[in-house]
Amino acid sequence: MPLMTPKSFFSDIYEITPEFLEKKGIRAIVSDIDNTLVTYDDAKPTERLLEWFSVMQNAGIKIAFISNNNGDRVRVFNEELGYHYFPNAKKPLIKTMLKAIETLGEGKEHTAALGDQILTDIVAGNRAGIYTILVPPIKDKTNLFFRTKRLIERGTVQKYLKEHPEAKIDYERTVWAKR
Numbered sequence: 378m379p380l381m382t383p384k385s386f387f388s389d390i391y392e393i394t395p396e397f398l399e400k401k402g403i404r405a406i407v408s409d410i411d412n413t414l415v416t417y418d419d420a421k422p423t424e425r426l427l428e429w430f431s432v433m434q435n436a437g438i439k440i441a442f443i444s445n446n447n448g449d450r451v452r453v454f455n456e457e458l459g460y461h462y463f464p465n466a467k468k469p470l471i472k473t474m475l476k477a478i479e480t481l482g483e484g485k486e487h488t489a490a491l492g493d494q495i496l497t498d499i500v501a502g503n504r505a506g507i508y509t510i511l512v513p514p515i516k517d518k519t520n521l522f523f524r525t526k527r528l529i530e531r532g533t534v535q536k537y538l539k540e541h542p543e544a545k546i547d548y549e550r551t552v553w554a555k556r
């Protein structure tokens with residue numbers, strides 16, 4: 378399904394460089410937090426993540442957080458960064474995502490959605506008409522709900538990797554390969 382297909386798929390966010398974004402004309406990122414940037418257990422950005430933010434910032438890439446999680450989680454995560462943030466976003470609905478895109482002010486053609494969930498982050502980004510970047514969940518949950526989601530996503534991931542042999546993803550080590 379085209380709405381589920383990401384434009385790019387990286388093994389983690391640290392593979393995403395300013396050079397790559399520049400090549401794609403991307404100047405702003407609306408990013409998910411949980412399991413994309415940090416695990417559910419990390420209230421704050423890690424050192425490595427802060428470094429990545431500053432690399433992006435130095436390259437002129439704007440970042441906003443858009444999360445389906447609640448206001449407190451997102452606010453605390455963002456406290457030292459002071460970026461724009463949008464909790465309770467209800468992705469795959471796009472109302473909040475459109476607001477985030479507009480707030481960053483680079484226009485749809487220069488903005489990318491970044492996230493670990495195809496059914497929320499990627500579908501919302503595609504529906505909003507922006508570039509979409511998928512990364513595998515950092516630390517996946519293993520309950521039935523999440524296993525069912527992975528099952529729904531599996532075909533999309535396999536198809537993407539078949540069509541993009543250049544992607545440096547070891548499928549067998551991703552959450553989608555687990556049964």
Ligand SMILES: [Mg+2]
Pocket residue numbers: 409410411412413492493494
């Ligand atoms: Mg997430």
